[in-house]
Amino acid sequence: xxxxxxxxxxxxxxxxxxxxxxxxxxxxxxxxxxxxxxxxxxxxxxxxxxxxxxxxxxxxxxxxxxxxxxxxxxxxxxxxxxxxxxxxxxxxxxxxxxxxxxxxxxxxxxxxxxxxxxxxxxxxxxxxxxxxxxxxxxxxxxxxxxxxxxxxxxxxxxxxxxxxxxxxxxxxxxxxxxxxxxxxxxxxxxxxxxxxxxxxxxxxxxxxxxxxxxxxxxxxxxxxxxxxxxxxxxxxxxxxxxxxxxxxxxxxxxxxxxxxxxxxxxxxxxxxxxxxxxxxxxxxxxxxxxxxxxxxxxxxxxxxxxxxxxxxxxxxxxxxxxxxxxxxxxxxxxxxxxxxxxxxxxxxxxxxxxxxxxxxxxxxxxxxxxxxxxxxxxxxxxxxxxxxx
Amino acid sequence: xxxxxxxxxxxxxxxxxxxxxxxxxxxxxxxxxxxxxxxxxxxxxxxxxxxxxxxxxxxxxxxxxxxxxxxxxxxxxxxxxxxxxxxxxxxxxxxxxxxxxxxxxxxxxxxxxxxxxxxxxxxxxxxxxxxxxxxxxxxxxxxxxxxxxxxxxxxxxxxxxxxxxxxxxxxxxxxxxxxxxxxxxxxxxxxxxxxxxxxxxxxxxxxxxxxxxxxxxxxxxxxxxxxxxxxxxxxxxxxxxxxxxxxxxxxxxxxxxxxxxxxxxxxxxxxxxxxxxxxxxxxxxxxxxxxxxxxxxxxxxxxxxxxxxxxxxxxxxxxxxxxxxxxxxxxxxxxxxxxxxxxxxxxxxxxxxxxxxxxxxxxxxxxxxxxxxxxxxxxxxxxxxxxxx
Numbered sequence: 141x142x143x144x145x146x147x148x149x150x151x152x153x154x155x156x157x158x159x160x161x162x163x164x165x166x167x168x169x170x171x172x173x174x175x176x177x178x179x180x181x182x183x184x185x186x187x188x189x190x191x192x193x194x195x196x197x198x199x200x201x202x203x204x205x206x207x208x209x210x211x212x213x214x215x216x217x218x219x220x221x222x223x224x225x226x227x228x229x230x231x232x233x234x235x236x237x238x239x240x241x242x243x244x245x246x247x248x249x250x251x252x253x254x255x256x257x258x259x260x261x262x263x264x265x266x267x268x269x270x271x272x273x274x275x276x277x278x279x280x281x282x283x284x285x286x287x288x289x290x291x292x293x294x295x296x297x298x299x300x301x302x303x304x305x306x307x308x309x310x311x312x313x314x315x316x317x318x319x320x321x322x323x324x325x326x327x328x329x330x331x332x333x334x335x336x337x338x339x340x341x342x343x344x345x346x347x348x349x350x351x352x353x354x355x356x357x358x359x360x361x362x363x364x365x366x367x368x369x370x371x372x373x374x375x376x377x378x379x380x381x382x383x384x385x386x387x388x389x390x391x392x393x394x395x396x397x398x399x400x401x402x403x404x405x406x407x408x409x410x411x412x413x414x415x416x417x418x419x420x421x422x423x424x425x426x427x428x429x430x431x432x433x434x435x436x437x438x439x440x441x442x443x444x445x446x447x448x449x450x451x452x453x454x455x456x457x458x459x460x461x462x463x464x465x466x467x468x469x470x471x472x473x474x475x476x477x478x479x480x481x482x483x484x485x486x487x488x489x490x491x492x493x494x495x496x497x498x499x500x501x502x503x504x505x506x507x508x509x510x511x512x513x514x515x516x517x518x519x520x521x522x523x524x525x526x527x528x529x
Numbered sequence: 530x531x532x533x534x535x536x537x538x539x540x541x542x543x544x545x546x547x548x549x550x551x552x553x554x555x556x557x558x559x560x561x562x563x564x565x566x567x568x569x570x571x572x573x574x575x576x577x578x579x580x581x582x583x584x585x586x587x588x589x590x591x592x593x594x595x596x597x598x599x600x601x602x603x604x605x606x607x608x609x610x611x612x613x614x615x616x617x618x619x620x621x622x623x624x625x626x627x628x629x630x631x632x633x634x635x636x637x638x639x640x641x642x643x644x645x646x647x648x649x650x651x652x653x654x655x656x657x658x659x660x661x662x663x664x665x666x667x668x669x670x671x672x673x674x675x676x677x678x679x680x681x682x683x684x685x686x687x688x689x690x691x692x693x694x695x696x697x698x699x700x701x702x703x704x705x706x707x708x709x710x711x712x713x714x715x716x717x718x719x720x721x722x723x724x725x726x727x728x729x730x731x732x733x734x735x736x737x738x739x740x741x742x743x744x745x746x747x748x749x750x751x752x753x754x755x756x757x758x759x760x761x762x763x764x765x766x767x768x769x770x771x772x773x774x775x776x777x778x779x780x781x782x783x784x785x786x787x788x789x790x791x792x793x794x795x796x797x798x799x800x801x802x803x804x805x806x807x808x809x810x811x812x813x814x815x816x817x818x819x820x821x822x823x824x825x826x827x828x829x830x831x832x833x834x835x836x837x838x839x840x841x842x843x844x845x846x847x848x849x850x851x852x853x854x855x856x857x858x859x860x861x862x863x864x865x866x867x868x869x870x871x872x873x874x875x876x877x878x879x880x881x882x883x884x885x886x887x888x889x890x891x892x893x894x895x896x897x898x899x900x901x902x903x904x905x906x907x908x909x910x911x912x913x914x915x916x917x918x
Contacts, residue, residue, distance in 0.1 A: 526831075
């Protein structure tokens with residue numbers, strides 16, 4: 141967008157084909173081998189269980205990775221915002237579901253224009269009559285009038301306490317509203333239990349999804365009583381997907397974080413026998429200052445998001461990370477003081493929370509062959525970075 | 530950098546000349562009248578006290594605002610990272626001090642190249658012999674050899690516990706090292722007490738700066754005993770500038786946040802009689818979902834940084850903000866339920882921490898005439914966004 145940001149992009153592209161030591165710091169680095177294993181593991185899981193996989197692209201905000209997931213069997217991707225949807229559609233992603241409510245006429249008009257002009261199939265969530273009407277009006281104003289031009293999911297609050305209707309009867313009025321707008325197709329229910337994802341104890345997560353299952357079932361029954369069939373229940377996340385998969389209720393999984401993982405997910409106790417996902421996202425940093433008792437590295441919370449906790453130090457061993465502010469991290473030895481890295485030495489961090497960490501960066505550096513001695517294979521644009529609108 | 534980011538930029542530019550209601554959400558909005566008053570208030574303070582003002586551009590990462598501050602008497606700006614320095618130099622900022630240590634040869638080479646080719650005066654901080662030598666070598670390798678081509682400040686840890694030498698004798702060896710490299714000029718001491726800035730009680734802040742003053746004085750004395758004069762002590766911040774100004778020790782103030790302020794600074798108790806800075810930075814958001822007891826707005830922590838606390842709601846009155854995740858905020862009424870905003874209604878938030886909030890955005894929308902009924906005067910590029918390298 142500016143000459144200097146273009147310069148920084150070209151500088152990163154020059155690392156391709158070179159060893160990971162060339163990568164300047166701080167940088168967001170993907171261990172591509174680990175990522176590919178995560179990719180395959182979730183794709184296999186979904187296929188084995190006969191479930192649609194629609195990973196959440198809000199996590200990595202990158203056209204290239206959305207296309208990669210779809211090449212491995214994902215039916216499409218989810219996003220949270222209209223501008224994320226438009227950015228990915230521009231990049232050629234063919235099936236995008238905004239798993240969130242959009243009210244503003246200007247946003248809906250942009251979405252309607254994209255429906256009119258590009259090949260991408262778009263879907264959206266609603267939880268109000270006003271939202272449904274605004275959507276229908278935007279489509280009409282833009283000249284989109286073919287039946288079922290857009291799939292619409294009614295969102296139910298299944299325990300997260302954020303968006304969505306109360307379970308049960310409330311959905312009926314919205315299903316009726318949707319039926320009054322032939323351009324819209326009632327495609328099913330959006331049922332995502334956000335606060336369950338990081339419940340540490342698998343039994344807690346099981347109970348949360350049981351609660352969510354009851355909410356969905358109540359809603360289905362109320363709709364069925366009025367003649368409305370729920371074709372699909374979509375939701376789930378990296379913390380609870382086993383539960384949704386085992387419920388027989390969810391037909392589509394929206395897990396996103398599994399592709400990269402982070403320190404917050406690593407703190408969950410895993411259900412025995414569950415697929416295990418590896419850390420694939422790291423921040424490469426270096427030491428810029430040393431005292432007798434601590435080392436300061438060049439990665440602070442403008443490089444890795446700390447909303448869900450501080451990063452952990454992946455390499456070298458034996459270091460703890462303390463908050464050093466926006467541009468620094470303070471490393472201390474958890475063992476003997478001889479373990480503190482020297483000036484200029486590299487340290488590798490696992491970010492606390494992958495989604496907002498990616499959103500801090502304009503690009504991610506994909507490394508093949510591991511972090512110790514691997515080669516930069518490609519630089520991946522975070523082309524939906526900052527698209528919160 | 531991508532066609533879609535250019536499209537978003539142009540969309541924002543189309544708001545210029547229109548009412549603030551046109552601004553899509555979530556957006557980072559500057560109340561330009563409040564900002565101008567803050568700008569003048571600090572410029573007057575520095576001038577009245579005979580102090581140099583070198584505001585910290587890490588806060589707003591914008592060439593346009595750096596130039597504005599310099600047009601109002603600032604001697605230059607500070608940054609924390611080499612790429613911030615290069616971005617601002619590209620934008621025409623003529624005097625930039627990297628108030629931080631840089632060790633990597635590649636970064637120092639880029640800096641040396643900028644010294645060789647552009648008119649900007651650069652300065653830097655050091656706290657190690659290795660850092661000094663690396664800098665001198667980079668300059669030599671790049672063919673920069675004029676005496677005093679770069680000002681160098683020796684950083685002292687004055688109580689923050691991050692970068693910097695211990696106070697006292699340790700600075701002598703570095704001053705001697707600097708003297709051995711004529712291309713470098715020992716310009717003084719970098720003395721910034723970061724953790725003092727948000728100590729709530731002004732007496733606490735006074736004590737912290739007294740501690741810092743002792744550390745600086747001890748260091749000056751040790752240097753003077755070896756024949757090294759400290760020409761300038763540079764540091765301070767929006768929380769403690771009164772103290773540094775009154776000490777007779779600091780000659781240059783690096784305050785950054787005063788220009789915009791945030792919820793974290795608003796929680797400090799102000800010293801009686803001190804200049805008061807107004808909130809000038811806001812996040813415009815809108816309600817996308819309603820329940821009986823809460824409203825969900827479209828600004829989460831991908832729109833406003835929460836490292837130092839959640840945002841507060843500036844307008845409307847009577848609302849609290851609870852964490853709704855990356856893309857949402859949960860608003861509750863602190864009074865009667867009739868006060869919850871309706872679907873589509875605008876809410877204005879004061880971010881918890883201004884610096885990392887700005888870093889989430891590609892541009893800021895400057896509004897003249899207040900948030901209620903003002904007009905978009907300009908859109909300001911955050912051209913050093915993401916420049917952590």
